[in-house]
Amino acid sequence: MKTDVHGRPAVFLDRDGTINEQMGYINHISRFHLLPGVGAAIRRLNEHGLPVVVVTNQSGLARGYFPEALLDQVHDLMREQLAAEGARIDGLYICPHHPEAKEKKFRLACDCRKPRTGLLEQAARELDLDLARSFMVGDRWSDLECGARVGATPILVLTGYGRGDHAHIGPTRELQPALVAEDLAAAVDWILARCR
Numbered sequence: 191m192k193t194d195v196h197g198r199p200a201v202f203l204d205r206d207g208t209i210n211e212q213m214g215y216i217n218h219i220s221r222f223h224l225l226p227g228v229g230a231a232i233r234r235l236n237e238h239g240l241p242v243v244v245v246t247n248q249s250g251l252a253r254g255y256f257p258e259a260l261l262d263q264v265h266d267l268m269r270e271q272l273a274a275e276g277a278r279i280d281g282l283y284i285c286p287h288h289p290e291a292k293e294k295k296f297r298l299a300c301d302c303r304k305p306r307t308g309l310l311e312q313a314a315r316e317l318d319l320d321l322a323r324s325f326m327v328g329d330r331w332s333d334l335e336c337g338a339r340v341g342a343t344p345i346l347v348l349t350g351y352g353r354g355d356h357a358h359i360g361p362t363r364e365l366q367p368a369l370v371a372e373d374l375a376a377a378v379d380w381i382l383a384r385c386r
Contacts, residue, residue: 197320200280201235201381202310202337204328205246207350208374209268212329215250222264225349227375229275234378236278240385241317243281245309245326245336252291261286281317283309304328305335310342327377328352331359334367345369345377 206212211223235242250256265282272278285304291297302308314321326337329350337344346352346360346367356370371377 197314197318198239198241199323199325199385200241200243200313200317200319201378202243202245202313202324202326202342203232203279203374204304204330204333205244205268207329207352208327208333208347209244212350215253215255216264217250217256217260219260219263219267222267224268224271225373227373229272229277231373231375231378232272232277232279233275234382236276238382238385240381241280241319242278243283243313243317243319244279245283245304245313247285247304247332249286249288249291249303251286252288252293252296254292258286281313283313285309304330305332305339307336307339310336310340314340325377325381327371327374329355331355331363331365334365338365343368345371345380347371347373347377349373 203209209228213221216222232242251261285302286296287298287300287303289299310321322341324342325345326333326342327345329347329352334344334346344367346356369380
């Protein structure tokens with residue numbers, strides 16, 4: 191994919207429920223499991239030159255459910271497991287905040303907790319990305335709203351909370367996904383067909 195003066199399109203991925211099994215709070219390393227086909231799907235994006243950026247709310251940190259060291263371990267494991275399948279992520283952006291956080295340093299009504307757009311905007315600045323030509327893939331309506339607010343194409347995957355959100359939340363919302371995909375692999379098929 192060619193880079194231009196306006197930045198590159200990217201694929202933003204939610205973490206829990208999109209990349210790995212939705213387990214609630216991952217408060218132990220043993221609870222992190224990549225979803226089937228995720229490594230191959232991300233590798234295909236890598237091979238087509240599309241930056242892959244993970245954007246994730248991690249309020250469990252703010253709530254004191256796990257330490258920062260564990261979050262680092264989980265992300266190291268995620269990178270290792272992806273690398274074992276020939277895949278990589280180009281950026282990882284985390285919101286550790288919550289307005290009612292137990293941990294004072296994380297007690298903040300921030301601009302980065304999805305559906306707010308701070309994580310995507312930071313990634314765009316740091317990685318030279320064009321948000322309006324990008325895609326936001328997630329299993330929650332908050333992921334879709336976050337992407338849509340910056341002009342990215344919102345895609346819902348039916349993994350994680352996706353199937354339930356599609357059935358029970360989607361019908362009540364004005365914003366609808368450009369695609370409802372069975373999983374990340376199906377979302378990547380659709381994205382690559384539009385980026386040729």
